[in-house]
Amino acid sequence: MPKVSDIMESMEYGPAPEDSSAVRDWLAGRTFGHFIAGRFTRPDQTFATRDPSTGEVLAQVSQGSARDVAKAVRAARRAQRGWGAMPGHDRARFLYAIARTIQKRERFLAVLETLDNGKPIRESRDIDVPLVVRHFYHHAGWAEIAETEFPGHAPLGVCGQIIPWNFPLLMLAWKVAPALAAGNTVVLKPAEYTPLTALAFAEICAHVGLPAGVINIVTGDGETGAALVASPVDKIAFTGSTEVGRGIARAVAGSGKKLTLELGGKSPFVVMDDADLDAAVEGVVDSIWFNQGQVCCAGSRILVAESVAARFESLLRARMDRLRVGAPLDKSTDIGAIVDPVQKDRILGILSRATGAGAELVGGQAQDGCFIAPGYLKNIAPANPGMREEIFGPIATLSTFRTPDEAVDLANNTAYGLAASVWSESATVATDLAAKIKAGVVWVNCANIFAAAAPFGGVRDSGYGREGGREGMLDYHSPPIPKPLRDPLPAAIAASPDGAAHEDKNIDRTVKLYIGGAQKRPDGGASYAAQDELIPLGGKKDIRNAVEAAAGALGKWQGLGGHGRAQVLYFLAENLALRRSEFAGFASVEQIEAAIRRCFYYAGFADKFDGATVAAKPGHLTHVQHDPHGVMGVIAPNGSPFAGFMSLVLPAIAMGNTVVAVPSQDKPMAALTLAQVLATSDVPGGVVNIVTGPRDGLAQALASHDGVNAVWHVAQGEALAATERAASETLIPVWSPEPRDWAAPDAQGRDFLRRATRAKTIWLPYGALPAGTGSSAY
DSSP: OOOHHHHHHHOOOOOOBOOOHHHHHHHTTOEEOOEETTEEOOOOSEEEEEOTTTOOEEEEEEOOOHHHHHHHHHHHHHHHHHHHHSOHHHHHHHHHHHHHHHHHTHHHHHHHHHHHHOOOHHHIIIIIHHHHHHHHHHHHHHHHHHHHHSTTOEEOSEEEEEOOSSSHHHHHHHHHHHHHHTTOEEEEEOOTTOOHHHHHHHHHHHHTTOOTTSEEEOOOSHHHHHHHHHSSOSEEEEESOHHHHHHHHHHHTTSOOEEEEEOOOOOEEEEOTTSOHHHHHHHHIIIIITTTTOOTTOOOEEEEEGGGHHHHHHHHHHHHHTOOBOOTTBTTOSBOOOSOHHHHHHHHHHHHHHHHTTOEEEEOOEETTTEEOOEEEESOOTTSHHHHSOOOSSEEEEEEESSHHHHHHHHTOSSOOSEEEEEOSOHHHHHHHHHHSOOSEEEESOOOOOOTTSOBOOSGGGEEOOBSHHHHHHTTEEOOOOOOOSSOOOOOOOOSTTSOEEEOTTGGGSOOEEETTEEEOOTTOEEEEETTEEEEOOOHHHHHHHHHHHHHHHHHHHHTHHHHHHHHHHHHHHHHHHTHHHHTTTSOHHHHHHHHHHHHHHHHHTTTOOOEEEOOSTTEEEEEEEEEOSEEEEEOOTTOTTHHHHHHHHHHHHTTOEEEEEOOSSSOHHHHHHHHHHHTTTOOTTSEEEOOSOHHHHHHHHHTOTTOOEEEEOOOHHHHHHHHHHHHHHTOOEEOOOOOOTTSGGGSSHHHHHHTEEEEEEEEEOSOOOTTSOOOOO
């Protein structure tokens, strides 16, 4: 046995295993059924779940079938009527009881999570389970105040939720807590690798007396998840890979189901030349290595200012070499096991291709069992597989930049947009980069901080929708129901197979498309007859030109700021009022007056749709801001030629977006006449682009264009389904506002502004942490 004096010299840690006997007693001989309608079903076909650090079988778990999923959805549907009608105070008491019970069982759940997932006990014990508790406490508060905070809103109904294996219990809480607080019921499928804490949570729900059917848990593999996606639920919330997310978006297209996707990431970790390098190195350890890199928002692309790169790498290498890889239940372990041999092989395959393409691997050696040592890839080209693909293991990439602009370009040189971390001692530099990096969350001088009060989610190939905070609650609610249309929604006319469209030899006599601030002929010169005029028949090339013009106008339009955009919209309202008579033949007086009111309303909100500083974590200024999507495709209602068009275009541009708008197909002249007013109202060219023609075909062209960031399409049935299928490939969020009387007062409101933006959460540490709060990045 070593002497104390020797230990003081070496500072080596001895073994410090966490006692797992209580968990093993609970698991001994267990074969789990599904949890449906308040009880566990009889197990049928099963599979083993294993301890990834040893390969030991922990329990047998049921493989869910489509029949099991259907049974769970029926139970949830029955329970939702009572749960949704229950006073918010009563739901809050249930959520509080769940939080308190989890708190009492924290150690048990942490050990169970580590056994099933392979992450170090320190992460499960000190980060994951406390955050689970926080989510249920936080959402107990939302349940209590939902009636006053979300007036007129209603629960969606039954929510299908599919969670990954990297944060099994935390992802459960992240999804279940807001769903229940809003009055929804849940059918949840945990990852097949890590179902055990979800099943333990089911026991907690039964223990606190949660009404039967409010929570249902069906275990199984991807086929079980596919059955849940196909089932008659009202929402799907999925966290997982981008590839699977695309498939889910394609599967739910046209179903009317709401969808939240939190997908993959390749997050930049930007270290400026004035950064505290020691702190930044610890940020790397927290972000990518302590969790085996099995975090979708891990800062896996380290970008370092060239002038400090050598010093940074020296510190990084020294810190990496002292990290301890080993038994996850040992409290001295820094890096635990990869969740499954399949995942380990996948990581090693990417590393092999990365080094084969010229990158140099430092560390990162495979070890016996399901372990990989921490490491990073250097001398790596932007197109290298290690730089482009999500490795999802304890491997980072390391590259350099020379200027802040180059840092932003490199940070945004990815299909993903989940998170980013920026390190600089200059608040000006740090916040400037935070504003320019395209990501749903940006941490400044910190990494991987999460809180129930702060929205989390991505952009681009990292998905859409938000979980956490007010935004997360809104995504589990339906907004107030608008007044119904007085007449049915008119059907759109067919494109041209019947000869309605034709080559116009005198195209100069027809009205034209409005692209980039100028009237232009459609590509090919075709037109169709509507409202006794020859209307330009726009096509895919016209959409491409319009998107390019809209993208080119973004910088100038957003640079005006909210106040500047408000002045432009007020001026537009004034000019519309002066030129009412020009629209009289193309729209009713009611629609014209509604359009003028919309200009005033959204001008008023242009500089007042504020973000919020949320009370998330002591010592951190956590700001949630409303960022514009960018280029938006807007397909206006066919039966409301002016009020409908303006009700959609105005909130979009008020928030700083530029639009490619498709007006009423049957009655487009009001929108085309508007082009003249836009040009004389200081609306910069390219902010509003108008392309006429077959609405549904143009909608699909917009949804499939990777330069478009969001699409609004007022449609139903197959027309909407086709647009959503096209958008599933580009992962563009599609919103279809309910049909309504577009001249009525409820055709405007904050919901339009929220849909015209996406929440971006920026974390900025400040001051000294209060005593007792700790300094963990989590």
